[in-house]
Amino acid sequence: MTTASVAATPPGAWRRRLFALGPYLLLAPGLLWLVYFFIWPAVQMFLMSISSGTLDTGFRVTGTLKPYTDALTKFSTQWGNSLLYGAISTSLDFLIGFPVAYTIAFRGGRYKNLLLFLVIAPFFTSFLIRTISWQILLGDEGPVLAFLKHTIGVIPVDFSILYSPVAVIAGLTYNFLPFMILPLYVALEKIDIRTLEAAGDLYANAWQTFRRVTFPLALPGVFAGTILTFIPTMGDYVNAELLGSPKTRMIGNVIQGRFLQSTDYPTASALSFVLMAGILIAVLIYARALGTEQLTG
Amino acid sequence: MATEPQRFNPDLTRRRFLQGTAFAGVAAFLAACTSGAPESNPPASISIPTPPPATPTPAPASPTPVPSPTGPLKFANWPAYIDLTGKAYDTGEYTKGSSPTIEQFKKAIGVDVDYVEAIEDNKTFYAKIQPQLQAGTPTGWDLIVITDWLAAKVISKGWAEAIDHGNVPNAVNNLQDSLKNQVWDKNNDFHFPWQSGMTGIGFNTKVLASAKIAEPKSLKDLYAIQSSKVSFLTESRDTFGLGLLKLGKSADPSSPTILDDLQAVHDDIKPLVEKGLIFADNSYLKNFAAKKTWAAMVWSGDLASSGTEGDTFKVPEEGVMIWTDNMVIPKGAVNKYTAELMINFVYDPKIAAQIEDYVYYVCPVKGADVEIKKLDPGAESNPLIFPTADIVAKYHNFQFLTDDAEAKLDELYLDLTGG
Numbered sequence: 001m002t003t004a005s006v007a008a009t010p011p012g013a014w015r016r017r018l019f020a021l022g023p024y025l026l027l028a029p030g031l032l033w034l035v036y037f038f039i040w041p042a043v044q045m046f047l048m049s050i051s052s053g054t055l056d057t058g059f060r061v062t063g064t065l066k067p068y069t070d071a072l073t074k075f076s077t078q079w080g081n082s083l084l085y086g087a088i089s090t091s092l093d094f095l096i097g098f099p100v101a102y103t104i105a106f107r108g109g110r111y112k113n114l115l116l117f118l119v120i121a122p123f124f125t126s127f128l129i130r131t132i133s134w135q136i137l138l139g140d141e142g143p144v145l146a147f148l149k150h151t152i153g154v155i156p157v158d159f160s161i162l163y164s165p166v167a168v169i170a171g172l173t174y175n176f177l178p179f180m181i182l183p184l185y186v187a188l189e190k191i192d193i194r195t196l197e198a199a200g201d202l203y204a205n206a207w208q209t210f211r212r213v214t215f216p217l218a219l220p221g222v223f224a225g226t227i228l229t230f231i232p233t234m235g236d237y238v239n240a241e242l243l244g245s246p247k248t249r250m251i252g253n254v255i256q257g258r259f260l261q262s263t264d265y266p267t268a269s270a271l272s273f274v275l276m277a278g279i280l281i282a283v284l285i286y287a288r289a290l291g292t293e294q295l296t297g
Numbered sequence: 298m299a300t301e302p303q304r305f306n307p308d309l310t311r312r313r314f315l316q317g318t319a320f321a322g323v324a325a326f327l328a329a330c331t332s333g334a335p336e337s338n339p340p341a342s343i344s345i346p347t348p349p350p351a352t353p354t355p356a357p358a359s360p361t362p363v364p365s366p367t368g369p370l371k372f373a374n375w376p377a378y379i380d381l382t383g384k385a386y387d388t389g390e391y392t393k394g395s396s397p398t399i400e401q402f403k404k405a406i407g408v409d410v411d412y413v414e415a416i417e418d419n420k421t422f423y424a425k426i427q428p429q430l431q432a433g434t435p436t437g438w439d440l441i442v443i444t445d446w447l448a449a450k451v452i453s454k455g456w457a458e459a460i461d462h463g464n465v466p467n468a469v470n471n472l473q474d475s476l477k478n479q480v481w482d483k484n485n486d487f488h489f490p491w492q493s494g495m496t497g498i499g500f501n502t503k504v505l506a507s508a509k510i511a512e513p514k515s516l517k518d519l520y521a522i523q524s525s526k527v528s529f530l531t532e533s534r535d536t537f538g539l540g541l542l543k544l545g546k547s548a549d550p551s552s553p554t555i556l557d558d559l560q561a562v563h564d565d566i567k568p569l570v571e572k573g574l575i576f577a578d579n580s581y582l583k584n585f586a587a588k589k590t591w592a593a594m595v596w597s598g599d600l601a602s603s604g605t606e607g608d609t610f611k612v613p614e615e616g617v618m619i620w621t622d623n624m625v626i627p628k629g630a631v632n633k634y635t636a637e638l639m640i641n642f643v644y645d646p647k648i649a650a651q652i653e654d655y656v657y658y659v660c661p662v663k664g665a666d667v668e669i670k671k672l673d674p675g676a677e678s679n680p681l682i683f684p685t686a687d688i689v690a691k692y693h694n695f696q697f698l699t700d701d702a703e704a705k706l707d708e709l710y711l712d713l714t715g716g
Contacts, residue, residue, distance in 0.1 A: 054700070055424060056450075058431075078715065139587045160525070162589060163575055245575050249715030257716030260421055261533070262707035 049269035067270035075254050082250040086234040089172035093180040093229050101184035119181050131242050134171050138162045163245040171239035179228040187221025223290055364634040368408030373415040373441045380655035402642050419447045430456040435629035440636040442491045446696040448623040449481035457487040458626040464637040467644035471663045488623040489640050492658035496535040496618035499595030501585040503607040513592050515614040516543035525573030526591040528581050533710035537562050538695030542615040548695040554702045563709040576714050601681040602657035619692040
């Protein structure tokens with residue numbers, strides 16, 4: 001530091017400037033992290049998605065759009081499966097998750113923490129192991145089917161669930177259920193019990209109270225829960241790989257296959273971008289439809 | 298007894314454990330091993346990469362002083378592909394000190410070994426080392442184990458160090474004749490086999506009996522079984538290789554693979570997929586046990602090491618796929634001499650028998666059958682480890698494809714599997 005600059009700066013100015021910079025300095029680690037591990041790879045992937053070549057000859061950015069046309073035209077079955085399975089398992093998660101979250105929030109009492117712990121307990125086991133154990137559960141001679149087939153005899157002996165869409169949806173629904181329950185719980189838990197009492201005082205019956213008071217107040221949780229469930233189920237490939245057959249493959253399987261099996265990086269990158277863009281648009285429409293003011297509580 | 302684990306324990310074998318834990322890994326592991334055949338059918342205009350003529354052959358021209366081993370030796374191999382003891386035996390996962398072969402090598406040579414189960418799939422591993430090889434910088438590995446087609450590719454690009462035969466007398470003397478004279482490296486200047494394996498038909502006799510299905514003897518029989526009770530392999534070269542044999546087409550390096558033939562295989566399999574055929578890695582063992590699968594395309598090593606009672610490997614009438622995983626020293630290896638010492642070490646029949654008694658693949662080392670008798674009486678006559686001449690006669694090697702054929706194969710395979 002030169003004497004001139006010291007002379008030019010009134011006392012305390014440096015400190016003020018440092019304070020002004022403070023928030024940015026505090027943000028820096030997070031921003032750098034994001035730039036290096038998210039933005040940079042995303043840019044790389046985008047460049048790859050407009051490249052041509054092979055692993056052996058190297059990939060060169062040529063500005064080709066072929067990966068995108070391939071991504072959009074060649075995999076309609078798998079896109080359809082992703083949308084369908086994602087939508088069904090998200091709906092099922094909601095139908096299963098809402099009563100659970102409601103019960104914990106309003107009836108949990110002193111067991112609240114224990115019940116919440118039970119919801120997330122499966123997460124202490126690896127995702128893969130949990131999915132593989134569903135192979136056993138749903139197996140032709142697994143505990144469920146063997147019981148129904150031999151003990152009760154209500155279904156035919158060669159009935160099978162594993163490697164069918166039902167198995168994939170069951171796996172997806174199970175694996176992402178906690179992502180639905182937790183946001184719903186948080187939203188329901190915040191509801192002031194006096195609003196419900198007020199509804200009762202105004203002669204609303206239980207259903208009306210639920211429909212006009214509880215559910216609207218829980219909407220932010222519904223929004224967060226469906227987003228948190230739908231996005232990962234759309235992109236998931238493990239469930240379709242382990243519980244499904246070639247006919248139940250989802251778009252995540254296609255991306256995996258292009259990256260690892262045929263090392264067709266451009267198409268894989270293009271598929272990833274289309275998936276990202278599609279989800280982004282869907283979320284925006286959804287947010288608009290649900291009303292953003294609801295979401296801010 | 299306490300330390301000697303029971304072989305053929307049907308409840309938990311290393312590979313079975315792996316199936317449960319690392320589906321992608323192990324699957325890919327075996328899957329990726331398609332290849333290599335002992336056929337000495339030469340040449341073929343096409344597809345088989347040959348080593349670059351310019352690359353130096355292993356002759357040390359200058360009077361080099363006797364090199365001394367350096368370390369640590371960086372050794373990349375597939376999971377559960379070397380003898381393991383103790384806890385590692387059960388988990389199938391190498392930990393430091395768990396492999397007698399590695400420990401004996403360290404003691405004998407006096408150099409540390411960094412043995413890593415780093416390869417779960419040829420393509421994925423190649424994608425990791427390719428940029429360094431291309432750029433001419435060291436890959437960080439001194440010794441890698443890769444399947445025929447990839448070994449041929451790496452060698453043909455000049456990305457492998459020539460092996461000094463003076464340093465590997467065991468390997469030169471003990472390599473099985475059926476594995477010699479590979480078109481892509483005729484004199485073993487750049488590679489020596491680690492293990493081989495066969496791909497054929499597998500089933501459980503008890504399950505078939507209870508389902509009242511005749512045991513399949515040929516691929517035709519396999520295709521005729523109710524598709525929802527059959528699985529083919531996730532390794533495209535295996536599935537399509539056998540598919541070619543089923544159609545009576547060539548699946549050998551001696552003749553070019555015709556793209557139309559690949560298409561024919563695809564069209565032959567596609568209706569089965571519509572009827573519920575699935576593609577499996579070695580999860581077929583689990584599916585046999587659960588009666589989910591009646592018969593499947595399988596790898597011999599799985600049935601030999603991890604199969605339960607009744608699990609049977611059948612060499613199809615049409616022929617059987619053979620592949621080999623090979624030790625290669627990648628260009629720029631820092632500890633090349635030590636890597637050669639390792640190659641030499643595992644070609645000692647005693648050591649080979651010790652490895653074989655754990656991995657149960659087809660053994661590339663002459664004399665290992667005599668040695669394995671002492672460790673595991675009966676193993677020496679197991680045709681899955683030491684195949685008989687009539688099995689060897691049925692070997693086909695569907696490893697080497699032109700770039701066009703490979704791209705076509707990938708495309709067709711992905712279409713079949715829905716990926």
